[in-house]
Amino acid sequence: MERMMEKEITIYDLAKILALSPATVSRALNDHPAINVKTKALIAEKAAELGYRSNTFASHLRTRKTNTLGVIVPRLNSNFMSTVLAGMEEVANNFGYNLLISQSLESELKERANAKTMFDSRVDGLLVSVAYDTDSIDHFVTFINRNIPVLFFDRIMDHPRCGAVIIDNEQAGYDATRHLLDQGCRRIIHVTGDLRRNVYADRMNGFKRALAGQNLPQDNRFIISTDLSQEAGRQIAAQIDQMAEKPDGLFIANDLCAAICMQVLKEKGYAIPDDIAIVGFNNDPVSQVVSPQLTTVFYPGYQMGKTAMTTMIGQLNGTKLIDHSEPIILRSELIIRRSSIRFENL
Amino acid sequence: MERMMEKEITIYDLAKILALSPATVSRALNDHPAINVKTKALIAEKAAELGYRSNTFASHLRTRKTNTLGVIVPRLNSNFMSTVLAGMEEVANNFGYNLLISQSLESELKERANAKTMFDSRVDGLLVSVAYDTDSIDHFVTFINRNIPVLFFDRIMDHPRCGAVIIDNEQAGYDATRHLLDQGCRRIIHVTGDLRRNVYADRMNGFKRALAGQNLPQDNRFIISTDLSQEAGRQIAAQIDQMAEKPDGLFIANDLCAAICMQVLKEKGYAIPDDIAIVGFNNDPVSQVVSPQLTTVFYPGYQMGKTAMTTMIGQLNGTKLIDHSEPIILRSELIIRRSSIRFENL
DNA sequence: TATTGTATTGTAACCGATTGCATTAACTTG
DNA sequence: CAAGTTAATGCAATCGGTTACAATACAATA
CATH class of the missing domain: 3.40.50.2300 (Response regulator)
Known part of the structure; x- marks a missing residue:
């Protein structure tokens, strides 16, 4: 019933069958205005009937696109x-x-x-x-x-x-930080990625601007640059647990990293958000399945x-x-x- | 310093420069055994020097690959x-x-x-x-x-x-179910996807085999086919909450769906795993950030x-x-x- | 020395679509 | 009716590699 190996139809085949030149067939298939409407219809019909497919390589070779x-x-x-x-x-x-x-x-x-x-x-x-x-x-x-x-x-x-x-990563960073400040946080740690990347640099700038707006001190030790991996989330939590003066807010530039960090903090006995409030980034599905659900930035x-x-x-x-x-x-x-x-x- | 539009080098250019035929150049670049090693080296060097790139379209057109x-x-x-x-x-x-x-x-x-x-x-x-x-x-x-x-x-x-x-989805389904049984579960609901898909049909069969192994009744109402979305997770939880006789185990063929379902169940006051034990599937990152962490099947x-x-x-x-x-x-x-x-x- | 073999390179015909430049037919216009 | 338009189609070169089939040179063999 099904042929094993169907032969590929070319514009030459179509041209021969319809007693036309390959040029006309090519133009017709590309809807060139110089070709008669009836001819176009004829060619289109035959092409469909025989299952013609343009050979993109020949085309690309010629057109360079x-x-x-x-x-x-x-x-x-x-x-x-x-x-x-x-x-x-x-x-x-x-x-x-x-x-x-x-x-x-x-x-x-x-x-x-x-x-x-x-x-x-x-x-x-x-x-x-x-x-x-x-x-x-x-x-x-x-x-x-x-x-x-x-x-x-x-x-x-x-x-x-x-x-x-x-x-607008700067604004998003500002909004996130501002929200934490509005919730009463005063010692906020920002966990971010490689600062050569605009997304992280900008968010950090937003973070700093928000702090500056409240006349809060800018402590560079409160900005931690990581790879935002799950492992990083664990490490941050451990690091916080070791700090003499704990933070009361965390703005982490990635939801999964934030989720893991929150989890470890909870295990260590910290109350979220009461001891430490947390904001993530991206609105990843994980942000909805962790408890408490994670505040985050929706990214379109x-x-x-x-x-x-x-x-x-x-x-x-x-x-x-x-x-x-x-x-x-x-x-x-x-x-x-x-x-x-x-x-x-x- | 940088040229605006560098001209593309072809094997013909190389051939002309080296006073060889395009055929030789082509063969040399493809490491054809008939070409002299020195000639190959010469051509390769020149090609690199001039930044030659093979035109894949010409090549594909000819070779049909x-x-x-x-x-x-x-x-x-x-x-x-x-x-x-x-x-x-x-x-x-x-x-x-x-x-x-x-x-x-x-x-x-x-x-x-x-x-x-x-x-x-x-x-x-x-x-x-x-x-x-x-x-x-x-x-x-x-x-x-x-x-x-x-x-x-x-x-x-x-x-x-x-x-x-x-x-081996059947075996994985069996193992997951068997594990729930070993934990004392006797009324296990299996939430699965479209049963036309082997992955879901097979897991279900494993599920059934495990139940049969314990001489437990096969109740088709305990097999729920969904789209395994987050929304499905919510619905399943609601549905369970409405049941007269609650299940004591859940085997859900997708981690995210399982995570959401677990979350909603927790909100409704069910203890996990004591009231209901849950197993997911895929070892998705979410399985590690939910609490309690989700038992799942690692998928290579x-x-x-x-x-x-x-x-x-x-x-x-x-x-x-x-x-x-x-x-x-x-x-x-x-x-x-x-x-x-x-x-x-x- | 004539012959055969081997290694290397060249010639030219593809692959299939596109397109500048005719060519042809049919139609206007003065 | 001749000259000029317009519409539709054809010719043939082109894109850049690939490869079957020579061709050449030189060495090995009889």
């Missing part, structure tokens, strides 16, 4: 990232673009390797959220020099010819993916003039839950 | 899936394959669309974990008919010409990704003869934590 976009993310396994990717996919799909996705696993080395692969695959554009330890931007400049647009999202790098889509992942992809494709089509001097900033929002509510004055 | 593999997963945002993908990526990278990744978002419709995209992109092979509601296998048969290998992992479909990589995601990819590439290279009559089965393991320990007899 691949209709493929590269996406490099630190990790796929975060709720945030996969939500971003879902948003990107939706838009890319609508515009007929494919996605080549890879993860750097937070290593600049792997990020470079991924970028090279993308480059060799001749992606039409690149969307990147950089790794923890990325210092150099060389591997992206390669693209820019060849006029392949590069767009950063979330974790961005500064380059005059690259766009960026972010949230899906929207970010859609926006980034729309911007990229707009730039590729030339339909949208991109102003790279300013990043696109999306709204985030503080979600207040039990882990930080000390006064029931909602 | 794309060196790209498609991966379709239900969702990217689970710890399990992204771990699998990391494993796949590692192997694929080593063998010079690219990955085209997309998510079906648990919908057969989107899965079909994704498959079509992959097909049109002419992937050399396809790795799939099917969506919740996938009934038909047509969209994969398309590949098989064109001799493009299809390999299922985790959520598999049955087809004589497709390989499969799974864990990374290994699964590596194994699946290795199998696929082996088949493509013809280096490995694949026996599709039997799936490849990886080891899983029950991880016992507080949510189910009633007797301190470890």
Whole structure:
């Protein structure tokens, strides 16, 4: 019933069958205005009937466009990232673009390797959220020099010819800290990631601004830079337990890390939020299953993916003039839950 | 300093510069044995010097191979899936394959669309974990008919010409249930997913076998099929709270769902594990941050990704003869934590 | 020395779609 | 009716590697 090996139909086959030239067939399939409407219909019909598929390689070879976009993310396994990717996919799909996705696993080395692969695959554009330890931007400049647009999202790098889509991390950091202050916290520790990354640097700046607003002292020992892993969460808790003067508030730039830290603190006998109030970041599902539920910052992942992809494709089509001097900033929002509510004055 | 638009070097350029034929250059770059070692070195050096990159489209057009593999997963945002993908990526990278990744978002419709995209992109092979509601296998048969290998992992479909990589879900389900029984549970509810999916059907069968082993009655009302979402977790908890005769054990085929369910039960005043012992599935990070920590089944995601990819590439290279009559089965393991320990007899 | 073998390189025809530049037919217009 | 338009289609080169089939040179063998 099913043929074992169906032969691939080309425009030459169609041309021969319909007694036309390959050129006409090609133009018809691309809806070229010079081709007669009836001819187009005829060709389209036959193509459908025989299951014709355009050979993208021949096409790409000739046109020098691949209709493929590269996406490099630190990790796929975060709720945030996969939500971003879902948003990107939706838009890319609508515009007929494919996605080549890879993860750097937070290593600049792997990020470079991924970028090279993308480059060799001749992606039409690149969307990147950089790794923890990325210092150099060389591997992206390669693209820019060849006029392949590069767009950063979330974790961005500064380059005059690259766009960026972010949230206002400074404001989010400020809001989170301000909330803790409003709950009466006066000794707040901020646990953050690598400060070379804008997301962490900005949140920290927001943190500092909030403290400054209350004329509170800025103690650098209260800013702890970690890799925000689960293990880091454990260590922070242990470290706090050892401190002579304990903090009364914690602002941790990652939900999972915060959740683990909270758990260990609870085991050690600290009352959350009464002894220590905690705020996380990202609105990861874990924030809802820990007890008490974790106050956090909602991050519009899906929207970010859609926006980034729309911007990229707009730039590729030339339909949208991109102003790279300013990043696109999306709204985030503080979600207040039990882990930080000390006064029931909602 | 940086040129605006570097011209792309081709083998013809290299050939002209070195006074050789393009054929020789091509062979040299592919390490063809007929080419003199010195010539190869010469060409390789010049190629590196000028920054030559092979044009994959020309190559693919000629060889009819794309060196790209498609991966379709239900969702990217689970710890399990992204771990699998990391494993796949590692192997694929080593063998010079690219990955085209997309998510079906648990919908057969989107899965079909994704498959079509992959097909049109002419992937050399396809790795799939099917969506919740996938009934038909047509969209994969398309590949098989064109001799493009299809390999299922985790959520598999049955087809004589497709390989499969799974864990022994039946055994895992048995072990989980047996553990609950050993803890003294006698009225165990099993919350599972769509029973068309092997992973859920098999776990359920393991569940039933364990009950049968203790001569316990098989009550179908104690098997609840849901979408295993967070919302489902809430509903299950509500449902249990309404039951006249409460269960004393819960085996839920997903950690996040189990975590939420446990949380709501706790809120309603049930003691975990004393009133109700709970076992989840997947060893998701959430299983460690809930309290009590959740007993679960460790799923070797990374290994699964590596194994699946290795199998696929082996088949493509013809280096490995694949026996599709039997799936490849990886080891899983029950991880016992507080949510189910009633007797301190470890 | 003539012959055969071996190592190395070259020639040229692909792969399939695209597109600048004709070409042809049909239609206007003066 | 001749000249000029317009519409529709065809020709052939091109994109850059790959590879079957020579061709060449030189050494080994008879």
